[in-house]
Amino acid sequence: MSEFTASNGMIVSRDSDGDLRLLSQYRRNTLDQAPFLDGDDIDALREFFQAENDARLGRWRWPENPGYVVYPRLNHVAVVHEESGNALQATRDQADINTGLCRAARAYFDAHPEPKPWHDAKPGEVWELTVEGATRTYASIASEGQNDVYVRFFPTHEVHAVTVGTKAPVISAGRRIFPEVSS
Structure with a gap:
């Protein structure tokens, strides 16, 4: 239901x-x-x-001002103000002007953050991550939850350190170091 x-x-x-x-x-x-x-x-x-x-219709309605709808596209969004018919197309970097259309685009981007490379980590990979401001090496491991198997990062720099989930907000940057990413 x-x-x-x-x-x-x-x-x-x-x-x-x-x-x-x-x-x-x-x-x-x-x-x-x-x-x-x-x-x-x-x-x-x-x-x-x-x-x-x-x-x-595949659109997102701005909760703060429902008269604005956002249509996600491949590299940008299309925003329409339904009452006036005004429209705008903007990328994540362009949605900073203080108009209703841009504020709706920014709200969409804030509600749908760009996926980070470490979100799709696979078990057995090694990552260099910045967690709470400190950059260290982490190994990705499979963990079992209640009804699922998921990936967590295990710090290689401490014996009794806490693991971190791939989508933990404490991770601010990261890159896979093993296997190497081919260019």
Whole structure:
């Protein structure tokens, strides 16, 4: 079952049969049991259907100002202000001008950070990483989680050091040193 939480806190979910359920934190009615839909219910459903349509069209809606939609492209984004029809195309480096369109592009880039090379590390590789400002060598190892196998970095410079996940925000830079990256 997929769930969508509207900005007013209402939860809309669609079950495997395609039926909708509308819940709030205060009442646990479902659409098929509720005698009527109030304004909050209607607003939540409107946002739900809009979010479904955005996903179908492959666009991202700026949560802070939903009138702006962003279409990700290969090397840039296309931003449209739906109310005015104004549009902009920008790369990650170009989205710094203080206009609504650029702020929407920047918000998209902030919400979708550029993948870093170490995010795709494979077990058995050796990386030079900058972790909390210190650059050292780490070996990538496979670790088993509750329901998954994932990669972690094990520091080679300390005996009792803590491992770091590949997407840990404490990593600020890195490069694979083994096997060597071919040019």
